[in-house]
Amino acid sequence: MPNKMPNRKSKRPTVTKKQLRLRRIVGASAATLVIGLMVGGVWKLLSGSNQLDTSNGVGLLPQDTFMSLSISTDPERWQKFTEFGIPTSRGIVAQQLAKFQTDFLTAYGYDYQRDIQPWIGKQILLGYLNNPGVIASKAVPGTILNQQTIAILPIADRGAAQKVVEQHQTPIDANLVESNYQGVAIREYKRKTGTIAIAILDNFVAIATDRLGLQRIIDTQQSGKSLLTLPGYTKALTSIEIDRPFARVYINIPVATAVAAVNSPQTLAADELAQAQSQQGIAANATLEVDGIAWKGISWLKPNAKQKLTVENQGKNFATYLPADTLVMASGGNLQQLWQDYVRSAEPNPLAPFKPEDLVKNLDSTTGLTLEPDILNWSKAPFGAAIVPKPAKIDTEFGAGLVLFQQASDRSAADKAFTRLDSTIGQKYSFEIAKTQIGGKDVINWISPLGGTAATHGWLDGNLAFLNLGAPVTNTFLPQPQQKLSDTPLFQQATRSTLNPHNGQFFIDVDRTINAGNLPLPYLSPEVKAGFKAVRSLGVTSAILDEVSNRFDIFVALKKEPGIAKLPIPPK
Numbered sequence: 001m002p003n004k005m006p007n008r009k010s011k012r013p014t015v016t017k018k019q020l021r022l023r024r025i026v027g028a029s030a031a032t033l034v035i036g037l038m039v040g041g042v043w044k045l046l047s048g049s050n051q052l053d054t055s056n057g058v059g060l061l062p063q064d065t066f067m068s069l070s071i072s073t074d075p076e077r078w079q080k081f082t083e084f085g086i087p088t089s090r091g092i093v094a095q096q097l098a099k100f101q102t103d104f105l106t107a108y109g110y111d112y113q114r115d116i117q118p119w120i121g122k123q124i125l126l127g128y129l130n131n132p133g134v135i136a137s138k139a140v141p142g143t144i145l146n147q148q149t150i151a152i153l154p155i156a157d158r159g160a161a162q163k164v165v166e167q168h169q170t171p172i173d174a175n176l177v178e179s180n181y182q183g184v185a186i187r188e189y190k191r192k193t194g195t196i197a198i199a200i201l202d203n204f205v206a207i208a209t210d211r212l213g214l215q216r217i218i219d220t221q222q223s224g225k226s227l228l229t230l231p232g233y234t235k236a237l238t239s240i241e242i243d244r245p246f247a248r249v250y251i252n253i254p255v256a257t258a259v260a261a262v263n264s265p266q267t268l269a270a271d272e273l274a275q276a277q278s279q280q281g282i283a284a285n286a287t288l289e290v291d292g293i294a295w296k297g298i299s300w301l302k303p304n305a306k307q308k309l310t311v312e313n314q315g316k317n318f319a320t321y322l323p324a325d326t327l328v329m330a331s332g333g334n335l336q337q338l339w340q341d342y343v344r345s346a347e348p349n350p351l352a353p354f355k356p357e358d359l360v361k362n363l364d365s366t367t368g369l370t371l372e373p374d375i376l377n378w379s380k381a382p383f384g385a386a387i388v389p390k391p392a393k394i395d396t397e398f399g400a401g402l403v404l405f406q407q408a409s410d411r412s413a414a415d416k417a418f419t420r421l422d423s424t425i426g427q428k429y430s431f432e433i434a435k436t437q438i439g440g441k442d443v444i445n446w447i448s449p450l451g452g453t454a455a456t457h458g459w460l461d462g463n464l465a466f467l468n469l470g471a472p473v474t475n476t477f478l479p480q481p482q483q484k485l486s487d488t489p490l491f492q493q494a495t496r497s498t499l500n501p502h503n504g505q506f507f508i509d510v511d512r513t514i515n516a517g518n519l520p521l522p523y524l525s526p527e528v529k530a531g532f533k534a535v536r537s538l539g540v541t542s543a544i545l546d547e548v549s550n551r552f553d554i555f556v557a558l559k560k561e562p563g564i565a566k567l568p569i570p571p572k
Helices: 023-045 075-082 087-104 112-116 134-138 158-166 210-224 233-238 254-261 270-276 337-347 356-367 371-378 411-429 491-496 526-533
Strands: 065-072 122-132 146-154 175-181 185-190 194-201 202-206 246-254 279-288 293-301 328-332 383-390 400-407 432-438 441-445 452-460 463-470 503-511 535-544 548-558
Touching: 065 254, 075 279, 112 254, 146 210, 158 194, 175 210, 185 210, 194 210, 202 210, 233 293, 246 254, 254 279, 254 491, 337 356, 337 371, 356 371, 371 411, 383 503, 411 432, 411 441, 491 503, 491 535, 491 548, 526 535
Parallel strands: none
Antiparallel strands: 065 122, 065 246, 122 146, 146 202, 175 185, 185 194, 194 202, 246 279, 279 293, 293 548, 328 383, 328 503, 383 400, 400 463, 432 441, 441 452, 452 463, 503 535, 535 548
16 A cells, blocks of 8 residues: 555644544544454355266265365366466465375375376365364363364276275384274274374275274265255255366355354353354355466355345445555445344354444444444445545555445435534544535535544435545545546456356455555464465455355456475474
8 A cells, every 4th residue: 555654744733632532533443344344245245067076075075074175186287276376375385285295195105196196086075074072072272173184085097096005015104903894994004193094985095084084984975974965065066066176165164163162262052053053054166267266156054044145136336436546345235234144143153253242332432323223224225345545646644545335225314324423523523524525526524633634425326425534535536536446457357257246246456455564464474475475366246146045256366476485394
């Protein structure tokens, strides 16, 4: 964000301690609003063929699988994947792949290219299972529970696969324990630092991090109670089938919520936990494009969920109202509905990004407005929020302005809310409430006692209200932007989707925000930072399919900088 630091100092009038707090209050209010709106919106957003492809072995994973990840074994597509990114991010990927091979294969005498690649099918499926005994014990609150990792390898050459499994030479530092479970031969290799168990099940080789995990796979095979029999699983994943996916990911929300609840400092009652587990799952399939990775995804509720989705897709293209250099944009189809859905799902859910009551209290203490009657009452329509960089000629300590949009479903109620807001700001903080015009449109400015315009609000087309906080950027979009965000290649690339009509969008220019250090994010590890450095932009488009399922498309635009960084070997 340009000009993050304050511009050259100018003389300021003498003010009281109360007035010195005004800028901080405005800044805190803006942060609260943007975080609440955008994070809540993304939470909502994220909350092809006629037959589901099960050739990856998903029918072997039990119903309580925490997460599954299927990855292509096609060398050509891996070559294409490794062209994305920057040297550091590419080095991290190489490091993680090497670590997986070392821990899961090399340590037990296996080599992927020598022993696996000659006979493996088109995909490798990884399943992450919770250890039921560990969950029940809950010995140390806040600790990460042990997981059972399962690898399902489809067999393309059965003779070669059998030879590798049955004639494998036991490593010197390992003990081989052979057993039989439900008629299936298990070979278990035990070392001081770990164990793997391996068996052939029909047309798959199954590898687990312990014998009990492998026995759970055998039980699933014989009982038929797999992920495929979960409510809505087959229907949901069939709706996002794509040709030759590079990756498939599935998250089992009830299991994920139960794990989070076990590790949460707060104790959830049984009814609260059940309410938090009303969502059944989230799944997405990835395709490698020329300029990035496209994800086709879906989330769905349990069939017995008490609260259903409201089927309406009235998202508005707010990018047509914003300037081309907009940094972040989020939008939705119905603010009132979004808030009601979020409150129902977030109150008992330890995975929720923020507590609804916190936002309500902050809004009331800062503006004097009560969310439900004063704002949501006239907000049964599309809404949006954006971060727009300030023009170079503007003298302000803020590097960007926050712009909020709301189409009023009741213009009269909206006018009353803005009048009350102006009165509170003027009386409580001694702001001057000044009427003026920008681009021929009537607007109201909040003039700070410290000098300068702290906020501007008014109306765009018809019943579309806007509020600009932080840097004054209203003149970049009023009466209309010279160049629109919707016309920029970066935005069009990130938000391309077949979902039309849609219920909301999200866009972020990663290079000019996260990578430039211009967003107030929590601590990011070096690996995460390197991952972001490889990204140019990210876009999400969402649409509600029916009362239980929500479709979304995500596109991650990636860089292609040659080279690969040699990273230090991480400690064990």
